[in-house]
Amino acid sequence: MQKNELTLLVADIGGTNARFALAHCTGAGIEVSQARHFPSADFASLEAVARHxxxxxxxxxxxxxxxxxxxxPVAGERIALTNLNWYANVSELQRQLGLPRLAVINDFVAYAYSIPQLPDSQRQVVKPGEPMAGAPRVVLGPGTGFGVASLVPTERGWLAIPCEGGHISLAATNERQAALVEILRRRFPHVSVETVLCGRGLVNLYQAMGQLLNLPATLTTPAEITSAAQGGQDLLARETLAEFCRWLGSVTADLVLAQGARGGACLGGGILPRIAEFLQHSDFTQAFGHKGLMTGYLEPVPVELALKSDTALMGAAAWFRDHG
Structure with missing residues (x-):
């Protein structure tokens, strides 16, 4: 069998859901079938959910x-799923599952690999621009956590490089954000990007905003907050989601600057496709460009939103086909 003709077990396993499928790689591309998803918390280990x-x-x-x-993070043979307290060894897992070969990669690496394959119908322009030819791109987004990966162009195509950008310190860019960071600092020893820009982070931000504005914070889930904000009648939810988008713009620009990603930024993850219209009319772009001496550097950098959040399965198959 040729390398581009493969039948693979692929998975995208996060803190909330574990998605599995079979991927069929042929010369015509990648086809995913028999997709299933399971609540990650229902299983005791990576082996248990894969076996199921x-x-x-x-x-x-x-x-x-x-x-x-x-x-x-995946380091050599050791696998650690940070939000599930799951740990495994690659070789041992391969043996347990009876697979001839097994690769374990960071979920956002797989997601990043899927981005160049998305058709235009699955992309939304958030900030227009002109990507610099041959420059890296950055893929980032809030979900259960905050994922970040770089896409670096090579002679063989894109190379995805994982990083832990969600755990960098969250920077305040105005007085309100400084006050919110101070409120959050009383609860968390380290206020990182992920403290605010993820599912549970949105709840953290909502509670801190309620304290700052002296408004009752009665909602308890990200879905409740985004729904109330987009409904337009709940002031606290609306202010929270607006600040979420504003902070996302600033963090996105920080990561473009840190990685030299003049090829553009692609936003993804599980939350943003559900608030696509709100994001489009938010202060994201203004916050993205508010970087002092680097405003001109950032001006031509395009930002797009991937409208599908479940493409990591295809990305995992593409990674294995090219590198496995």
Whole structure:
């Protein structure tokens, strides 16, 4: 069988959901089938959820390998899913699952690999611009956590490089943000980007905003907050989501500057596609460009939103096809 003709077990495993599928790689591209998703918290380990998926298949195909994209750092043989307290060893997991080859990569690396393959219909321009030819791109977005990866052009195509950008310190750019950071600092020993820009971070921000504005914070989930904000009647929810988008713009620009990503930024993750219209009319772009001496550097950098949040399965297959 040729390298581009493969049948693979692929997965995108985050703190909330574990998504699995079979990927069929051919010369014509990648086709994903028999997709399933399970609540991650229902399982005790990475092996347990992978085994459960395989057991759901009516007929087990002959697999050429597997590529699991996980929400956490992967260092050599050691796998750590930060938000689930799951730990595993790659070789041992390969043996347990009976796979001839197994790769485990960061979930945002897989997601980043899927971005160049998205059609225009699955992209929304957030900030127009002109990407610099041959320059890196940055892919980032809030979900259960805050994922970041770089896409670096090479002679063989894009190379995705994972990083832990969600854990850099959150910078305030105005008095309100400084006050919110101070409120959050009383609860958290380190106020990082992920303290605010993720699902639970949106709740953290909502509670801090309620304290700052002296308004009752009665909502308890990200879905409730985004729904109330977009409904337009809930002042606290609306102010919270507006600040969320403003901070996202500033952080996106910081990451473009840090990585020299003049090829553009792509926003993704599980939250933003659900607030696409709100984001479009927010202060994201103004915050993105508010970088003093670097305003001119950032002006031509385009920003787009990937409208699908479940493309990491295809990205995992593409990674294995090219590198596995």
């Amino acid at each position: 998926y395989l057991d759901t298949l009516e007929s087990a195909p002959a697999l050429d390998g597997g590529c699991l994209a996980v929400a956490g």
